[in-house]
Amino acid sequence: MFVDTLRLLKRMPGLFIPGVLIAVLDAIQIWFSLTGETFIAPRLLAVELVLMPFAFAAVYGAIKADDASFKSLIREGSRNYFRVLLPGLLVAFGAVAIAVVATGLMMALVQTDSVGLVALVMMLVIAVFALLTLFYDTAAVFEEQSVFNAIRRSVAVVSRVPMAAVRFLFAAILVALGIGVPLLVIWTAALYQQLTPIATMTPVEAAAFTQDQLFALIGSNGAMITTGLYFVGFLFFFTLMTTYKALLFKEVAAEEVSAEPQGEYDEKGRYYRY
Numbered sequence: 001m002f003v004d005t006l007r008l009l010k011r012m013p014g015l016f017i018p019g020v021l022i023a024v025l026d027a028i029q030i031w032f033s034l035t036g037e038t039f040i041a042p043r044l045l046a047v048e049l050v051l052m053p054f055a056f057a058a059v060y061g062a063i064k065a066d067d068a069s070f071k072s073l074i075r076e077g078s079r080n081y082f083r084v085l086l087p088g089l090l091v092a093f094g095a096v097a098i099a100v101v102a103t104g105l106m107m108a109l110v111q112t113d114s115v116g117l118v119a120l121v122m123m124l125v126i127a128v129f130a131l132l133t134l135f136y137d138t139a140a141v142f143e144e145q146s147v148f149n150a151i152r153r154s155v156a157v158v159s160r161v162p163m164a165a166v167r168f169l170f171a172a173i174l175v176a177l178g179i180g181v182p183l184l185v186i187w188t189a190a191l192y193q194q195l196t197p198i199a200t201m202t203p204v205e206a207a208a209f210t211q212d213q214l215f216a217l218i219g220s221n222g223a224m225i226t227t228g229l230y231f232v233g234f235l236f237f238f239t240l241m242t243t244y245k246a247l248l249f250k251e252v253a254a255e256e257v258s259a260e261p262q263g264e265y266d267e268k269g270r271y272y273r274y
């Protein structure tokens with residue numbers, strides 16, 4: 001499947017364009033955060049969150065139409081924007097609501113006020129909910145499902161083929177490591193002299209180390225290098241994983257269709273399997 005992802009990206013390099021849009025905004029937001037700009041950074045993050053469904057919709061729509069031209073990406077992103085946005089908002093709200101209710105019930109039954117345990121329960125509930133609704137956006141675009149049907153479709157797919165969600169999770173981890181580790185090595189090598197004082201810090205000093213202190217160490221040039229490497233990493237991770245997810249959903253959906261029993265209806269409307 002991952003080989004198919006690389007082949008598709010080679011055949012349709014235009015699929016990188018939505019990733020470039022989001023990566024540029026994210027990199028600029030990281031730059032302002034590193035430099036201590038607290039006014040622009042959160043507003044850029046809000047703009048990025050608004051445009052994220054457009055990027056997902058553009059990639060999925062282009063793969064569905066087998067056309068990753070700039071015109072096709074704009075058309076598909078605009079046409080499928082709300083199909084991705086609305087169930088996404090519902091999923092986010094549902095995940096938080098279910099996590100809060102589950103945590104409240106646990107605290108009432110177990111009689112605990114441990115912050116760590118409460119956080120763990122919330123994370124587990126949100127993780128399970130996120131896996132069950134993993135394919136809501138692909139279902140909304142590829143099968144043109146409505147808001148609630150897209151979520152139900154994702155739950156049905158993951159419940160029937162749980163390995164699909166596991167495959168995506170492991171792929172995301174491997175891609176993150178495959179991209180992140182080399183970039184981290186490059187970042188460390190490029191800023192070795194500036195980062196040397198961090199190696200001499202005590203655990204207490206390291207725990208209290210702030211973002212402002214990091215910028216003071218690496219300076220403007222270091223911030224530029226950090227931002228540039230982050231841009232590259234985010235671009236490739238976003239493009240690879242959205243493409244992989246689209247192909248994975250298509251594969252699961254195709255297997256589901258082929259697994260349906262074949263038959264025919266008689267003159268009275270009764271169905272007989274072959």
